[in-house]
Amino acid sequence: MQLSGAEITLRCLAEEGVDYIFGYPGGAVLYIYDAIFNQDKVKHILVRHEQAAVHAADGYARACGRPGVALVTSGPGVTNAVTGIATAYLDSIPMVIISGQVPTRAIGLDAFQEVDTVGITRPCVKHNFLVKDVAELATTIKKAFYVATTGRPGPVLVDIPKDVSQQMAEYDYPTSVTMRSYNPVTKGHAGQIKKAVQMLLEAKRPMIYAGGGVVLGDAAPNLTKLVRHLGFPCTNTLMGLGAYPASDKQFVGMLGMHGTYEANLAMQGCDVLLAVGARFDDRVIGNPEHFFQAGRRIIHIDIDPSSISKRVKVDVPIVGNINDVVEEMLRLLAASEHKPDAAALADWWAQIDTWRGRDCLGYDRSNTEIIKPQSVIETLWKVTGGDAFVTSDVGQHQMWAAQYYRFDEPRRWINSGGLGTMGFGLPSAMGVQFAHPDATVACVTGEASIQMCIQELSTCKQYSLPIKIVNLNNRYLGMVRQWQELQHGNRQSESYMEALPDFVKLAESYGHVGFRIDRPQDVEAVMREAFALKNRTVFLDFQTDQTENVFPMVPGGKGLTEMLLGSEDL
């Protein structure tokens, strides 16, 4: 059957089971948009800026595990998308981005809306393709989905010149694809797994450190089984929240720069560490030398060999699909005659409970004068029954959401952990809502971040997305101000947000509902009212304490035990 490149593109997407593409039209993708018009399998969501298209596809992928798809035009369409692509790349999110390109005969001639898309995106994609021959289009799209979703996932871009989308070719979608140069490891080394299990059983002060890889690899149920079977303490990274239920007593909280006192001390003090789908990045281990001083044996399970021994040397590396490796560990543990050392474990838990006694996330809960940002998150948890999908932007509000919304399930916490992209929250919430139309979706944001993709309020209106925006408005670039207080003599250089819009009126002008909340006693009631509006986008503008900082805090480059616990430590 002869089809145009544009028709082939849409057919391929339908074959891959794509239900939504997030995009924005333009000259180089007009044939593709024409093909979208003429079919009804794949629904197109029109955003208001290409960055949002990619964030929405990203949020969709994070929330449901299927690859997100974005469609943008050449030139500025692509450059606008780059922030979104880099965001997905740093967090290993499976995504396919289709970009239009100027016609092949115009490539390299500085044509209108021409950029070297493959060149610009090369460092922030898992792989990219420029399709120069329509006959190769279907296979290329198949490869794109294959590469994006296997191994360590990531965004893959397919650049399609305008003439390629217009030309006709025989359509035949390959059922599978093999690439001699791409064979991701899936099965962990049996001998290494055995060694790891033995090491875990010998541990006196064990610790399990689980990251985003557990969420991405759909390994949370098995990881939870493993943690419970062993009776060990478990911490999650920012990207791993929900990989182990936060309400469980074996959960010691998030670790790292804004991790809990108990998680960071247990991380430093353990004698055997099991790292699962986590990468010892600089927000977790700020100072590898300091971490190294306290000796411990480390087991590291990851699907990406380059994540192993990159910043922290490990003793037992296991490269493989996390879920399979953890399953194998469970099997070996069930068959083993040995049990963890109960007496040593009891002592270790007693120690951890002492650390817990510091109540490092405690704050002034009884304040009736001013809204404490932490209390807004705790109320959000209460009002949503802990069952919402929560997206966030970047800054203090992000850390408070991570600390105070107790995620019990994976894929519920959606944030830009790696790239730290302000503007991510609202568009990613749109993607989440499309993935789960009936779910409660909240976007926790700040008055600075929300303005970086505020135009998406228009998209929310067009598609009647019932997203609840929880704006922690402290009139500051809060995290910048916090670092300035800490490390720059409190010189608040350009961190005050002046000339803010009236967010209530702004929301209303887009056709939404807006609330401004000034008093602590109104927080819960207004939030309940907002979440009861099932079919409306609601903007909740909480006027919060301007002076509040995120604690605990391990200052940049410091060791895990060098935490600041409150403003008295500053």
Next chain:
Amino acid sequence: MNSNRHILSLLLENEAGALSRVAGLFSARAYNIESLTVAPTEDPTMSRMTIVTSGSEDVIEQITKQLNKLIEVVKVFDLNEGRHIERELMLVKVRAEGKDREEIKRTADIFRGRVIDVTDRIYTIELTGTRDKLDAFLEAIGHTQILETVRTGASGIGRGEWILRV
């Protein structure tokens, strides 16, 4: 951490963009690169690349892993892990006048170089060998004589039965 010179040998898809992916990786991650040479193999769909780099063992391990992650890279070998041969080709144009003419020819012979182009004032010499040998030749000729040099960067291959292929 000692910083050692390593010769990495890669097999990669002979596709547009593969070279820039490798080069981009080295610059993005701030890895050293002394030389890089690439050409298609007997199988025209595949290229063979030799990269000379340096770094601590940890860094070399990361470089190898990161190269392996590139989709178009089929195989990566660190030639330092076995016995191997390294060769580099140099073309050097030297001023060869009067009594220097004989002396330069003699020196080229000692280094098993060949004069491949001659004018009444210039020799162009072709020389193959390790980096050290080529350096030594340039030193022996003396810098005042050298008009122009072009070097390919090292190519490497394993010794004997150590064969790198898919």
